[in-house]
Amino acid sequence: MAQANPSAPEIAPVAGRVHVCFDDAEIASSVKAMRLERKGAEPIIFVPLDDVHPGILEASDTTRQDDGPGVAHFYTIKTLTADGADEAWYYPYADGDYAPIRDMLTFGGDRVELRVSEV
Secondary structure, X not given: OOOOOOOOXXXXXXXXXXXXXXXXXXXXXXXXXXXXXXXXXXXXEEEEHHHEOOOOEXXXXXXXXXXXXXXXXXXXXXXXXXXXXEEEEEEOOOOHHHHHHEOEEEEOOOOEEEEEEOO
């Protein structure tokens, strides 16, 4: 019997609605979010691009190679009150164990807050 890979990521749907706020304003809301968990790392929440408010993301030239999901491509968050350079990113070529998060966005930075509410 094959053994599960202990270093494989766990990717599962988030129960409830995920709210992503930037600079105290909601920029995304999703009931289709996914949670990525890897040994030794904080969980990461991803949301579909369609669930991000339109017009707030500006493509960046920044990329980063990450072990596992591959090359991350970045966006700058632009709202009426603030800009967040490279504070949103996605993995357009994620495959294998990471395929469920392909083309989904995650967010980071001091002004980003994620919370989950019941649906």
